[in-house]
Amino acid sequence: MKSAIxxxxxxxxxxxxxxxxxxxxxxxxxxxxxxxxxxxVFPSSAAETDGDELAALCAQHGLKVAAIGTGAxxxxxxxxxxxxxxxxxxxxxxxxxxxxxxxxxxxxxxxxGSMQGRADAPVTRAQALGWLREALEExxxxxxxxxxxxxxxxxxxxxTNLCVNTAEAVDLVDSVRAPGVRLLCDLFHMxxxxxxxxxxxxxxxxxxxxxxxxxxxxxxxxxxxxxxAPVVAALREIGYAGYLSxxxxxxxxxxxxxxxxxxxxxxxTAGP
Numbered sequence: 485m486k487s488a489i490x491x492x493x494x495x496x497x498x499x500x501x502x503x504x505x506x507x508x509x510x511x512x513x514x515x516x517x518x519x520x521x522x523x524x525v526f527p528s529s530a531a532e533t534d535g536d537e538l539a540a541l542c543a544q545h546g547l548k549v550a551a552i553g554t555g556a557x558x559x560x561x562x563x564x565x566x567x568x569x570x571x572x573x574x575x576x577x578x579x580x581x582x583x584x585x586x587x588x589x590x591x592x593x594x595x596x597g598s599m600q601g602r603a604d605a606p607v608t609r610a611q612a613l614g615w616l617r618e619a620l621e622e623x624x625x626x627x628x629x630x631x632x633x634x635x636x637x638x639x640x641x642x643x644t645n646l647c648v649n650t651a652e653a654v655d656l657v658d659s660v661r662a663p664g665v666r667l668l669c670d671l672f673h674m675x676x677x678x679x680x681x682x683x684x685x686x687x688x689x690x691x692x693x694x695x696x697x698x699x700x701x702x703x704x705x706x707x708x709x710x711x712x713a714p715v716v717a718a719l720r721e722i723g724y725a726g727y728l729s730x731x732x733x734x735x736x737x738x739x740x741x742x743x744x745x746x747x748x749x750x751x752x753t754a755g756p
Contacts, residue, residue: 485719487749488522488550488729489515489742493533496559501672501702501731502526503741508534508541514739516545518746524729526553528560530582535589542590549590550727551635551668551694554583557599564601565619566612566646577619580634581626588630593693595668596620597637602644613646613656621662628664635694637668640676649677650684657691666693670731675700675710682718689722697728697749704732704741705748712752728753 491511492502504511508525515523527533533552542548557563563576576599587594596619603612620636627634638644638653647653650669657665669685669692678684685692699708730745 485716485725485753486521486550486727487519487746488524488727489520489745490524490526490729490731492526494526494528494556494560497526497555501698501733503730503732503734503738503745505734505738508537512541512545512547514742516547518742520547520742520746522548522550522727522729524550524553524727524731526555527583528556529579530586533586535586538590549587549592550729551593551595552583552587552590553595553597554580555595555598558601559598563599565596565599566601566603566607566615568607573615573619577622580619580623584623584627584630584632584634588627588632591632593633593635593666594627595635595637595694596623597639597668598643600636600639600644600646602646609645616646617656617660620657620660620665624660624662624664626664628662632664633666633693634664635666635668637670637696638673639670640673643673648673650674650688654688654691667691668694668696670696670698671710671715672696672698672700672702672731681710682714685715685718686722692719692722692724692726694726695719695724695728696731697745698730698732702733703735704730704744705752706744707735712748716752
């Protein structure tokens, strides 16, 4: 498994669960100095992201792009893949498609998290899940054709009412009639919804495409009560070799959160 840390380029999310927020150059320099393998990027949009700068920073610091998020589609542009307005759903798909194209340049996946939306009356959960499935069936093949994957992140009950646990997310992904879609398993959300995180990961098995490495309180690993030993053991059991990426609060500050994350990563992944 490999280490990654998050940077947001969206001013509205500076207080959110992202470690770095002072730009790409700052994030890459600090991640490299601490020994991370990659940086996960949360941009305002694909069009507002300088791909050449990102490529230059990867080359300069010997780092990879772990993933690129699409959450600004909701936070900044109010786009959801399950919006009752078909025109909004179409713009949401186009927003994600552009992020997929950007991410594929770096061999990285794109993430669908908050852009999945939720079912609010008069839209039923079944109807919303149908629209979400349609979007995944369109976007997954786009990622696959570009040599990467699309990550679907299931969220806790306070952030969505679509898929809130691993079993529901597995059912959704298994129902998608197209290649290229995997699961993003966020340990913070799983701490809320799962009786046994390790068992849930084993149930997801090869569908796991990315892991957000966060403690129970969404601080850096080691600052809450999550027991990471069985989690890492389960990931090894299913053959997961991807990133443990810190989507956590910059608490008490970014540098300390980053230092805590890399120390915890090394501790929990040490040994066979």
